[in-house]
Amino acid sequence: MPGPLPWLPAYLVERRPETAAAATLVLGVPGWPGHLPGQHVDVRLTADDGYSTQRSYSLAAPDHGATVELTVQRVADGEVSPFLVDDLAIGDPVELRGPVGGWFVWSPTLPTRTLLVAGGSGVVPLMAMVRARHEAGAAAPMRLVYSVRTPDDVLYAAELERRGRLDEGLEIHVVHTRRAPPGDARPTGRLTREEIGSLAWPATEEVLTYVCGPTGFVDQVAGDLVALGYDDHRIRTERFGATGG
Amino acid sequence: MGIVTPGFRGRGRDSAPELPPGQYLTHDFPVLSAGPTPHVETDDWALTVTTEAGARSRWSWRDLLALPQETPTVDLHCVTKWSKLGTRWRGVSLDVLLEDVETAADFALVRCFDGYTTNLPLEDLLDGQAWVAHEYDGEPLARAHGGPARLLVPHLYLWKSAKWISGIELSDTDEPGFWEQLGYHDYGDPWREQRYAGD
Numbered sequence: 001m002p003g004p005l006p007w008l009p010a011y012l013v014e015r016r017p018e019t020a021a022a023a024t025l026v027l028g029v030p031g032w033p034g035h036l037p038g039q040h041v042d043v044r045l046t047a048d049d050g051y052s053t054q055r056s057y058s059l060a061a062p063d064h065g066a067t068v069e070l071t072v073q074r075v076a077d078g079e080v081s082p083f084l085v086d087d088l089a090i091g092d093p094v095e096l097r098g099p100v101g102g103w104f105v106w107s108p109t110l111p112t113r114t115l116l117v118a119g120g121s122g123v124v125p126l127m128a129m130v131r132a133r134h135e136a137g138a139a140a141p142m143r144l145v146y147s148v149r150t151p152d153d154v155l156y157a158a159e160l161e162r163r164g165r166l167d168e169g170l171e172i173h174v175v176h177t178r179r180a181p182p183g184d185a186r187p188t189g190r191l192t193r194e195e196i197g198s199l200a201w202p203a204t205e206e207v208l209t210y211v212c213g214p215t216g217f218v219d220q221v222a223g224d225l226v227a228l229g230y231d232d233h234r235i236r237t238e239r240f241g242a243t244g245g
Numbered sequence: 246m247g248i249v250t251p252g253f254r255g256r257g258r259d260s261a262p263e264l265p266p267g268q269y270l271t272h273d274f275p276v277l278s279a280g281p282t283p284h285v286e287t288d289d290w291a292l293t294v295t296t297e298a299g300a301r302s303r304w305s306w307r308d309l310l311a312l313p314q315e316t317p318t319v320d321l322h323c324v325t326k327w328s329k330l331g332t333r334w335r336g337v338s339l340d341v342l343l344e345d346v347e348t349a350a351d352f353a354l355v356r357c358f359d360g361y362t363t364n365l366p367l368e369d370l371l372d373g374q375a376w377v378a379h380e381y382d383g384e385p386l387a388r389a390h391g392g393p394a395r396l397l398v399p400h401l402y403l404w405k406s407a408k409w410i411s412g413i414e415l416s417d418t419d420e421p422g423f424w425e426q427l428g429y430h431d432y433g434d435p436w437r438e439q440r441y442a443g444d
Binding site: 004005045046050051052054087088092100102103215232233235 | 246247248249250251252253254255256267269277278279280281282283325326359360389423424426427428440441443444
């Protein structure tokens with residue numbers, strides 16, 4: 001019987017603004033055991049009177065030793081996310097426990113095609129997969145379909161553009177639901193089943209699919225993929241990405 | 246006490262004293278599932294209980310609705326940290342379903358229409374602690390929340406309350422289910438914060 005996953009002190013090393021409402025926290029975590037793309041961590045904050053609270057956040061980067069990255073989206077009225085996005089000071093500690101989750105995980109050694117479908121901040125654990133594929137120089141094809149409200153809400157925008165241009169076998173499709181960038185031929189609106197069908201591989205191909213986002217988005221996309229003939233046992237879902245109050 | 250994060254105040258110290266450790270209150274009803282939501286028609290729905298001796302008992306949808314119904318109001322605690330208090334359900338107590346089942350088993354493995362499984366001690370299904378629920382808040386249980394019927398065992402973390410339940414296998418041995426094989430706690434008591442293996 002293994003012992004409990006320990007709470008580890010994690011120190012803020014760097015804060016990278018991603019959008020007006022989201023930032024990536026780079027944390028130094030001495031003793032971090034490593035993780036797989038797609039896994040998440042529990043974060044615990046304790047006030048000086050002993051009050052503490054916990055949230056779960058997806059890991060945004062692959063295993064880099066004792067450094068982990070969390071992308072946190074500020075939730076209006078949230079107890080934790082505004083503090084993490086705006087107030088946690090460089091060098092200050094939080095506590096971190098993990099990695100957690102052994103199902104919504106991806107490995108660069110997988111030989112099959114990988115379809116990633118993100119809604120909003122659900123892109124965070126999928127970005128860890130895109131980055132892991134890049135760092136491993138993996139050749140198996142990967143497609144990311146990323147649904148987001150406006151161009152201003154796109155997380156990792158510059159890096160995604162670069163990865164999509166430079167990484168062989170990687171396709172990035174960003175679709176906008178409320179406002180598109182000038183010159184975008186696609187009308188704004190939600191992903192339709194027909195559009196998913198055109199962006200995904202045919203259901204006859206062997207594909208492993210990961211869908212992450214708000215509940216309604218995940219249910220819609222996963223249901224559309226099943227209707228398109230995708231094997232429901234090869235669709236892995238996770239609700240919400242960098243949310244959690 | 247954990248390491249203090251300078252500047253963190255938090256709130257909610259007195260908002261919900263009945264919450265288990267590490268949980269926060271939500272008024273939504275979040276959905277968590279490992280895969281797509283299955284379509285199970287009530288005509289196709291059935292619950293099968295299999296004993297350690299291989300004896301089977303089966304209830305169709307009509308059989309289930311013909312049994313005595315209960316309307317528990319319970320608190321839900323998800324391992325992902327949210328808790329929802331005072332939820333209203335309607336369903337059949339496992340005490341009723343297992344009343345005439347001959348068994349000396351110690352463990353139960355719950356099976357679902359989507360292939361999901363979860364394990365728990367049989368005694369946690371008995372004595373008014375567990376139901377096969379088919380209504381939530383006065384309405385037929387929505388598919389996303391496990392409709393047409395799910396297990397409801399609210400004194401354990403919510404992953405034990407398996408959605409789209411199709412069967413219960415009784416056994417002398419404890420066989421880990423889906424999340425229990427993936428690092429989550431075998432028992433999952435929220436009040437002892439048994440989230441992950443070893444907690």
